[in-house]
Amino acid sequence: MTPQHPMAFVLLFALVAALLAGLAWSTSLRARRQRAASEERLAQLERRLAEQRAAASRAEASRAAAEAELRASEERCAAALRGSQDGMWDWDIGSGCVELSPRWKSMLGFEAHELADDLAGWRSRVHPDDRPAFERSLAQATAAHAAPDDARFEHEMRMLHKDGSVRWVLSRGVALRRAGAPPYRMVGQDTDVTPIRRVLDVLQAVADGTAGAVGEAFFPAMVRHFARALGLDCVFVAECADQPATRVRTLAYWAEGSLRDNFEFALAGTPCEAVVQGGSACFHRSGLARMFPREVGWEAYLGMPIVASDGRTLGHLAFFHRTPLGDEMLVDSVYRIFLARAAAELERIQALARRPTGASPAGAPAA
Structure with a gap:
């Protein structure tokens, strides 16, 4: 072997070592890069997972809120139905079964069972005189070839309460049908409109009774027809006897079934004081004599001011009753038109009384 051979071996070894070192460095670099890329992908996956978890949490919160709102809505709806005057019904036309809601039955005084x-x-509770028209309306709405508008049922009728009284009911429903087939079902609701009917009856009765009355003749007609229409024990209309008002005198006084002599009285200690001096309606459904000892024997009161065109209180209309009154007495549409008419008549009478001749209306009440 030549002397140069060991040197060549050394050089060859160094070259191999360098190559191996370079390969190791390159491998390490690739490994670092791969590790960095893996870590970045892992970080991305973790971010996505966190986002998905946050989205899932938001979705769960939204679902819980939606469920809570749904429960609240159902509770509000149930409360509204419980407090409503409407009774639901569902008629399966084929079987003849009619599902009457507990509210429908309680509207007529019945327990569910x-x-x-x-x-x-269902039909047995319809007043016998109203049953034929009820049957015709149902038949029209459930006819096999009824037009869509005719498939809607709406009928006002009298129904029999468990206690024997009569209630006015507005019944509405719609017939359900499949395309080209006769109706198979009708659903609807009934509303007790008795208070509304009573208001209309009172309005009609008082309007008819006072239609031809003018001047001071209007006031006796008004109190008489209000007393009869509402079934009241005492009704009077009065004008202020002084200003500021401390006393009033009646223009017409109805008590215990007939017109009585007019009288004058002091407002202090009476429920009329707040009406005349305050210029606003006053209602005591019961316990009147406990609040106003002067009104012994009377249980309920409703008073309403008679207001002139210029805003002055001219007097008032008062109802007294020996037993409690219900809230239906507060339907002011019953009284508004007649109070306006009373104000006009009273202003006219007072204007005539102020004429220079000093003439006063015939039949004017005594002080």
Whole structure:
């Protein structure tokens, strides 16, 4: 072997070592890069996972809020139905079964188990005189070839309460049908409109009774027809006897079934004081004599001011009753038109009384 051979071996070894070192460095670099890329992908996956978890949490919170709102809505709806005057019904036309809601039955004074859920039980509560028209309306709405508008049922009728009284009910429903087929079902609701009917009856009765009355003749007609229409024990209309008002005198006074002599009285200690001096309506449904000892024997009171065109209180209309009164007495539409008429008549009478001749209306009440 030549002397140069060891040197060549050394050089060869160094070259191999360098190559191996370079390969190791390159491998390490690739490994670092791969590790960095893996870490970046892992970080991305973790971010995505965190985002998905946050989205899932938001979705769960939204779902919980939606469920809570749904429960609240259902509770509000149930409360509204419980407090409503409407009674729901559902008629399966094929079987004849009629599902009457507990509210429908209670509207007529029945417990849920006391009235059968069938067509006979439903129709039996309709007043006999109103039953034929009710049957015709139902037949029209459920006719096989009824037009869409005719498939809607709306009928006002009298229904029989468990206690024997009569209630006015507005019944509305719609017939359900499949394309080209006769109706198979009708659903609807009934509303007790008795207070509304009573208001209309009172308005009609008082309007008819006072239609031909003018001047001071209007006031006796008004109190008489209000007393009769509302079934009241005492009704009077009065004008202020002084200003500022401390006393009033009646223009017409109805008590215990007939017109009585007019009288004058002091407002102090009476429920009329707040009406005349305050210029606003006052209602005591019961316990009147406990609040106003002067009114012994009377249980309920409703007073309403008679207001002139210029805003002055001219007097008032007062109702007294020996037993409690219900809130239906507060329907002011019953009184508004007649109070305006009373104000006009009273202003006219007072204007005539102020004429220079000093003439006063015939039949004017005594002080």
